[in-house]
Amino acid sequence: MLWYKMWRESGVRFAISAAALLWMCAVAVLLQQRVRTHADEPISYPHYIWSAVYKANVLDLFILLVIVLGLGGVLQERAQGTAGFTLSLPVGRWRLTAVRAATGCLQVAVLALLPALLIPLLSPVVGETYSFAAALQFSVLWAGAGMVIFAMTLFFSVVLPGAYSPAIASVAGLLACSILADLPPLAHHPALDLVETMHGAQLMVSQHEVSLAALFAPLPWLALGLYALVALSLIGAAGAIVAGRDFP
Amino acid sequence: MNTMAPLLFKAWRESRGRFLISAALLAAICVFGVFCRGSLMKVIMPGGRFGGDPYVGYIYSLVYAGTARGLFVIMVMLLALGGLQRECLQRTVGFTLALPVSRARLVSAQALLGLVQVATLSVLPLVLLTVCSSLAQLRYPPAQMACFGLLWFAGGAVFFAVALLAATLFRSEYTALTVTFVFTIFYPMAVLFSPLNRYPLNIHHIMSGVRMRYFDVHTALLVGAPPWALLACMLAIAAALIGVAIQITRRRDYV
Numbered sequence: 465m466l467w468y469k470m471w472r473e474s475g476v477r478f479a480i481s482a483a484a485l486l487w488m489c490a491v492a493v494l495l496q497q498r499v500r501t502h503a504d505e506p507i508s509y510p511h512y513i514w515s516a517v518y519k520a521n522v523l524d525l526f527i528l529l530v531i532v533l534g535l536g537g538v539l540q541e542r543a544q545g546t547a548g549f550t551l552s553l554p555v556g557r558w559r560l561t562a563v564r565a566a567t568g569c570l571q572v573a574v575l576a577l578l579p580a581l582l583i584p585l586l587s588p589v590v591g592e593t594y595s596f597a598a599a600l601q602f603s604v605l606w607a608g609a610g611m612v613i614f615a616m617t618l619f620f621s622v623v624l625p626g627a628y629s630p631a632i633a634s635v636a637g638l639l640a641c642s643i644l645a646d647l648p649p650l651a652h653h654p655a656l657d658l659v660e661t662m663h664g665a666q667l668m669v670s671q672h673e674v675s676l677a678a679l680f681a682p683l684p685w686l687a688l689g690l691y692a693l694v695a696l697s698l699i700g701a702a703g704a705i706v707a708g709r710d711f712p
Numbered sequence: 713m714n715t716m717a718p719l720l721f722k723a724w725r726e727s728r729g730r731f732l733i734s735a736a737l738l739a740a741i742c743v744f745g746v747f748c749r750g751s752l753m754k755v756i757m758p759g760g761r762f763g764g765d766p767y768v769g770y771i772y773s774l775v776y777a778g779t780a781r782g783l784f785v786i787m788v789m790l791l792a793l794g795g796l797q798r799e800c801l802q803r804t805v806g807f808t809l810a811l812p813v814s815r816a817r818l819v820s821a822q823a824l825l826g827l828v829q830v831a832t833l834s835v836l837p838l839v840l841l842t843v844c845s846s847l848a849q850l851r852y853p854p855a856q857m858a859c860f861g862l863l864w865f866a867g868g869a870v871f872f873a874v875a876l877l878a879a880t881l882f883r884s885e886y887t888a889l890t891v892t893f894v895f896t897i898f899y900p901m902a903v904l905f906s907p908l909n910r911y912p913l914n915i916h917h918i919m920s921g922v923r924m925r926y927f928d929v930h931t932a933l934l935v936g937a938p939p940w941a942l943l944a945c946m947l948a949i950a951a952a953l954i955g956v957a958i959q960i961t962r963r964r965d966y967v
Contacts, residue, residue, distance in 0.1 A: 476890075484897075491901045532889050536886065627886075628885075629730070635737075635783065647752075
């Protein structure tokens with residue numbers, strides 16, 4: 465029942481997000497000839513896909529959509545006068561937060577997987593090929609970092625009142641993270657730059673050699689483990705705040 | 713009695729938090745960008761292939777074509793959200809609609825205040841970069857900043873109007889936000905298709921000058937007169953979208 469409730473609350477957002485991501489990936493593939501012809505230097509198809517999808521517009525869209533998926537929750541329901549109905553359900557507040565987080569994380573993972581499903585399928589239409597394994601590597605990066613962004617927005621949704629403040633705080637958090645990671649004391653820890661990790665520049669180098677067997681070898685597992693830990697901590701903190709809070 | 717002032721105050725009370733956070737973030741990037749340029753310049757402009765004044769190129773890459781501009785677009789759209797649909801969800805719409813003013817006036821006040829906020833955010837880099845650059849004994853041409861401010865205001869007005877229309881159309885505030893975000897990224901890709909690609913329709917490029925005749929990529933400076941026709945077109949589009957939002961609000965049932 466709780467899963468269904470969470471799905472109903474975020475279903476429209478998720479559907480629009482999925483449709484938008486698919487459309488953007490399709491446009492990137494279909495326009496490849498024109499963009500590559502007008503490029504300053506000749507670029508290969510995998511490099512083009514990386515710069516158009518995994519490094520630029522589509523990644524920006526993915527990040528914004530993950531932020532939107534993280535919005536909502538009991539604090540926002542209070543403003544609408546429906547928090548009482550949710551809190552009177554025969555389930556603990558921890559469970560409410562956990563199910564909401566799990567639904568969101570699943571949605572983020574599915575969104576991250578969409579480019580990996582569409583791009584290899586659509587590439588032959590324009591006379592090119594793109595390895596599914598290579599696309600899957602980027603999906604793992606997107607899913608791992610996306611869950612941190614989702615957890616951060618979920619946390620801000622529990623702490624900050626208002627429908628849009630958590631979105632602003634998340635954007636600000638990401639920017640701060642990005643800028644701070646460029647400063648000298650932190651510049652030697654690339655994992656701290658979430659967006660840079662999602663770019664997956666190190667994966668681009670070995671685009672052609674990717675096989676299913678070597679699929680997971682070049683991924684930054686330490687960074688992904690760190691992200692999972694941060695995401696779990698943020699979700700835990702959000703759960704603790706919801707559990708201890710009065711919602712008058 | 714002038715009813716606009718109380719309506720503007722109401723709109724200000726509803727959006728001031730978002731506006732102040734937006735201004736603070738934009739200010740932080742500008743100030744931080746100038747005073748931490750030593751570290752950031754190596755990351756933002758690596759290789760030293762840029763031919764013009766490095767500081768001009770750096771500020772352009774960070775503020776007028778980079779992080780600050782992206783943030784400005786997102787914040788401008790967040791400023792436009794809210795309004796009667798959101799009040800409907802919070803069950804306060806009855807109080808607002810019971811005010812002795814027309815719905816058109818209500819939305820007009822929201823739009824007017826929003827455009828003033830967009831203008832303020834557009835001018836903010838000009839003020840801060842002038843002060844911070846002089847404190848750091850550097851110089852970024854004020855005329856350039858003024859011209860970029862104009863471009864930001866016109867582009868920001870369009871994004872604001874799109875978000876206002878989305879907030880009017882969609883009942884769920886998160887759906888409106890999703891649609892608005894999708895529009896920001898979707899639209900520049902849509903204009904790559906023929907026959908749209910023949911015209912300068914990408915507002916992101918218009919705002920930053922990228923691939924525009926009025927921008928010299930080698931010096932990262934705007935050249936010649938501001939593109940008045942483009943600016944007028946964008947403001948006209950923004951006005952038309954706000955007009956549509958007003959018409960929809962006038963005819964809608966808020967139950």
